[in-house]
Amino acid sequence: MTLPTESATARPQEPSKLRATLGALALVAIVVGGGFFANADWGSLSALFTEGWKYFGLMVQGVVQNPFAEPYSEYWLQALTGMLESIAMAWVGTLIGALLSIPLGFLAARNVAHPVVVQVTRVILNIIRTVPELIFAIILLLPIFGFGATAGALALGVGAVGTLGKLTAEALEGIDPGPVESARAVGANGAEILRWAYWTQVLPEVLAFWLYRFEINIRASAILGIIGAGGIGSILNQAFRYREWDFIGILFVVIVVVTLIVDSISGAVRHRIIAGEKAKSRDEDTASEAEALL
Numbered sequence: 001m002t003l004p005t006e007s008a009t010a011r012p013q014e015p016s017k018l019r020a021t022l023g024a025l026a027l028v029a030i031v032v033g034g035g036f037f038a039n040a041d042w043g044s045l046s047a048l049f050t051e052g053w054k055y056f057g058l059m060v061q062g063v064v065q066n067p068f069a070e071p072y073s074e075y076w077l078q079a080l081t082g083m084l085e086s087i088a089m090a091w092v093g094t095l096i097g098a099l100l101s102i103p104l105g106f107l108a109a110r111n112v113a114h115p116v117v118v119q120v121t122r123v124i125l126n127i128i129r130t131v132p133e134l135i136f137a138i139i140l141l142l143p144i145f146g147f148g149a150t151a152g153a154l155a156l157g158v159g160a161v162g163t164l165g166k167l168t169a170e171a172l173e174g175i176d177p178g179p180v181e182s183a184r185a186v187g188a189n190g191a192e193i194l195r196w197a198y199w200t201q202v203l204p205e206v207l208a209f210w211l212y213r214f215e216i217n218i219r220a221s222a223i224l225g226i227i228g229a230g231g232i233g234s235i236l237n238q239a240f241r242y243r244e245w246d247f248i249g250i251l252f253v254v255i256v257v258v259t260l261i262v263d264s265i266s267g268a269v270r271h272r273i274i275a276g277e278k279a280k281s282r283d284e285d286t287a288s289e290a291e292a293l294l
Contacts, residue, residue, distance in 0.1 A: 094213050104124070105164070147230070
């Protein structure tokens with residue numbers, strides 16, 4: 001019987017952390033250098049811990065006041081109305097992005113379109129994804145449609161096309177080729193194959209993408225409103241301009257609470273769509289096991 005050698009029983013050498021350390025140091029240097037070249041006033045950072053609590057207290061005072069007393073009843077009404085407008089902007093923008101992303105997703109899928117068409121479409125989607133919704137609103141839409149929710153909804157819709165189109169293309173590329181071959185074998189034409197062999201397989205996943213984008217658009221709509229594109233962001237911008245801290249606190253509470261509620265509902269719907277019949281069958285099996293135990 002031979003005993004294991006020392007080299008065989010020795011612990012493996014720990015990987016070097018030099019690359020990760022250098023990367024972290026480079027990131028810190030970039031942040032500090034960016035602040036230096038931006039003429040940041042680092043001395044005022046301490047005011048965040050001294051003056052910040054004062055403004056936070058003023059915002060809390062607005063939230064804890066009687067919501068049915070003047071002027072707080074008007075504040076809550078304006079906040080809820082603006083938030084509903086932001087949700088409407090996000091919903092319309094998501095619908096626009098979803099409808100436009102369907103054909104672009106098919107054109108960007110390697111197993112559907114010609115390679116040249118795929119490359120051109122993917123370049124277009126990449127360009128759209130690199131431009132923030134804020135830039136679309138400022139440069140293209142606000143000069144055309146003016147200030148208001150219309151420009152905000154269109155900016156959200158155009159911005160969603162790039163992401164939804166890419167995700168749709170990737171979902172199409174990952175389908176099971178069996179139904180496609182079966183449809184071709186029975187003589188289905190191109191449109192029928194795209195509708196029943198491709199689109200049917202990816203529809204649940206694509207719907208989940210749309211709902212997730214709707215959640216993102218709700219947050220983005222508040223930012224767009226700051227530049228005058230409607231929604232609760234426009235009201236928040238006016239409140240900051242006039243230093244109405246109690247009103248600002250109410251606006252923040254409405255944004256956070258409504259966003260959390262919408263995210264929870266959307267997340268539950270997305271889970272149900274993705275789980276589909278599997279979740280239903282698991283529930284039925286669990287119920288059957290419980291009945292058997294009883």
